[in-house]
Amino acid sequence: MLVHASPSHLWENVVFQLILGVILEVTHHWKRVGALYIAGVIGGSLAITVLNPNSYGVGASAGVYALLTAHVATIIMVTYPLIFNPCPTLI
Helix, strand or coil, X not given: CCCCCCHHHHHHHHHHHHHHHHHHHHHCCHHHHHHHHHHXXXXXXXXXXXXXXXXXXXXXXXXXXXXXXXXXHHHHHHHHHHHHCCCHHHC
């Protein structure tokens, strides 16, 4: 998480972490978002190691992908009842 390939890689990770992290922290608690981020970083590092042992991973992109996936999941969970039951008071 502390080593990045280039300054642009670092800034892209920071921007996406701020945008996605703040939105998720409003919906969920900071502890849950932090645990998700750390689990994403560890899981991404393990996946890179298992799938391609001759390469190395730098940066926190796996954590950003975990935040992005959590954000998409939150959107689906919020909009799913509205799509299939648009007017719940009539039931």
